[in-house]
Amino acid sequence: MTLIVCSYTLFLFTDYVNDAETRFKIGWAFIGIAVFNILVNWAALFYKLYMGVRNAIKGFIKQSRINQYIQRERLNQIKL
Numbered sequence: 001m002t003l004i005v006c007s008y009t010l011f012l013f014t015d016y017v018n019d020a021e022t023r024f025k026i027g028w029a030f031i032g033i034a035v036f037n038i039l040v041n042w043a044a045l046f047y048k049l050y051m052g053v054r055n056a057i058k059g060f061i062k063q064s065r066i067n068q069y070i071q072r073e074r075l076n077q078i079k080l
Contacts, residue, residue, distance in 0.1 A: 002033055002036070003037075009029065010030075012026050
């Protein structure tokens with residue numbers, strides 16, 4: 001969606017808008033939209049990265065608990 005908005009604002013940088021001050025303000029709006037788009041994409045990237053690391057850590061902890069349980073059961077069987 002932001003790509004379409006940015007594409008339409010590029011049209012306003014042509015001679016269609018004669019006033020330089022207006023083009024200047026449109027340029028700052030264009031920069032704001034682009035920065036907003038980048039920040040949203042970074043947030044999504046970092047969220048996915050966080051969730052991946054979190055799930056990997058949870059899996060590691062779960063696997064280590066399973067291994068500890070198996071070792072305890074083996075020791076209990078040896079003692080009997």
